[in-house]
Amino acid sequence: MAIHPTANPCAEPDCSQRHPKCKGTTMMKKNLALVTGCTSGIGLHLAREFASHGHDLVLIAPVEQELDELAIELGATYGARCHIIAKDLERESSAEEIQAVLIEKGLEIDILANNAGHGFRGEFWASDIARDMSMINLNISAVVRLTKLILPTMLTRGSGFILNTASVAGFEPGPLLAVYHATKAFVLSWSEALAMEVRDSGVTVTALCPGATDTDFFSKAGMQDVVAFQKGYVMAPQNVAKAAYEGLMSGELFVIPGMPNKLLVAARRVLSDEAQAKLNRKQYERVPAGEAKRQRGQVEAQEATV
Numbered sequence: 001m002a003i004h005p006t007a008n009p010c011a012e013p014d015c016s017q018r019h020p021k022c023k024g025t026t027m028m029k030k031n032l033a034l035v036t037g038c039t040s041g042i043g044l045h046l047a048r049e050f051a052s053h054g055h056d057l058v059l060i061a062p063v064e065q066e067l068d069e070l071a072i073e074l075g076a077t078y079g080a081r082c083h084i085i086a087k088d089l090e091r092e093s094s095a096e097e098i099q100a101v102l103i104e105k106g107l108e109i110d111i112l113a114n115n116a117g118h119g120f121r122g123e124f125w126a127s128d129i130a131r132d133m134s135m136i137n138l139n140i141s142a143v144v145r146l147t148k149l150i151l152p153t154m155l156t157r158g159s160g161f162i163l164n165t166a167s168v169a170g171f172e173p174g175p176l177l178a179v180y181h182a183t184k185a186f187v188l189s190w191s192e193a194l195a196m197e198v199r200d201s202g203v204t205v206t207a208l209c210p211g212a213t214d215t216d217f218f219s220k221a222g223m224q225d226v227v228a229f230q231k232g233y234v235m236a237p238q239n240v241a242k243a244a245y246e247g248l249m250s251g252e253l254f255v256i257p258g259m260p261n262k263l264l265v266a267a268r269r270v271l272s273d274e275a276q277a278k279l280n281r282k283q284y285e286r287v288p289a290g291e292a293k294r295q296r297g298q299v300e301a302q303e304a305t306v
Contacts, residue, residue, distance in 0.1 A: 034058040034109045036089060036146070037116030039066040041215035042165065042208075045241035046113055051080035053245065058107060060098065060116070062088040083107060089116050090137045095145035109150050111248070113163040114143040119180030132179050139183035144190070151203070158202040163248050164191045166207045168261055172268050188254075195253055204251040208244045211261035213237050235261070 033050040037043035039061040047057060051074040059067050064086035071082035085101050087094040102109065117139040120131055143164060154160025170188040174181030188207050195205035212234045240257045247255030256262045 031110040032056050032058060032107060033111035033113060034060065035113040035115060036060040039063065039070055042210065042213060042237045042240050043115040045237045046115055046244060047074065049241040049245045051078040056081040058083045058085065060085050060087055062086060089142035090134050095142060095149055099149045108153060111161045112147065112150050114146060115165040116142065117165060119177055121176050124178045135179055136183060140186050143187060154203045155198065155201050160203040161248055162205045163244060164207050166191065166209050168209050168211045168256065168265055170209065171265055192253060206248045206252055207254050209254055209256045210240045211235060211258060211264060213240055
């Protein structure tokens with residue numbers, strides 16, 4: 001599918017950058033954003049957010065039909081030209097296969113949004129090791145591999161944006177989600193270090209740290225009835241994506257969407273790791289079915305007023 005973009009007149013004729021804010025001559029070719037995990041949740045709304053700001057896209061997810069449907073939507077709604085690559089990033093070879101397609105099609109990535117990820121709730125000792133390793137492969141290995149392949153071109157060009165979806169979970173230990181919290185802690189630490197390495201290169205690195213978000217993450221992780229989801233502040237994914245885009249374009253290192261999440265991170269930074277772990281253990285306990293339904297309704301009403 002290809003929809004030709006409308007040329008954007010140049011406000012700064014001498015500009016040689018490809019930043020989305022800039023209307024230089026290089027914007028005659030739209031900035032190209034690659035988004036992983038883009039067919040649901042935050043990733044879906046990131047793709048829409050990028051398209052709404054005039055970006056063309058490379059869409060990465062496992063199911064080709066879902067990618068086709070999204071490409072049609074973004075083309076019809078925003079005039080975005082979309083390239084789809086159906087790959088399961090849990091597979092070790094996927095990043096290299098994606099790079100091969102990009103090279104074959106002559107696609108140069110301006111914005112890399114490493115969003116794909118998942119989590120599972122349960123006692124670590126009782127969990128399936130294959131499932132744990134798949135989480136590590138997707139949440140960490142795929143992010144590192146894809147960035148390793150795309151970043152050098154950004155550095156050579158002297159411009160680029162990298163958005164890594166982490167989580168407020170990365171700031172603290174998480175009993176019952178031990179591996180998930182650890183993977184997000186990696187993304188946070190690695191993003192901060194990488195941002196320092198590429199400082200002054202024209203490339204920026206941003207870690208997106210959402211809190212509980214109203215996506216299918218909780219149901220897939222077996223967490224739709226836990227205290228954190230039922231009683232906590234749950235943010236709409238489109239609001240998370242909007243905050244992510246604004247922070248990315250501003251070159252922010254960390255984006256924590258929503259004031260309640262900002263306050264949560266600030267408060268937990270003064271707690272000991274042991275205190276945080278105890279608190280999270282309670283947050284990830286299950287709520288009785290009847291109580292869960294009532295509290296979920298209250299949370300939805302709260303989100304509607306935000």
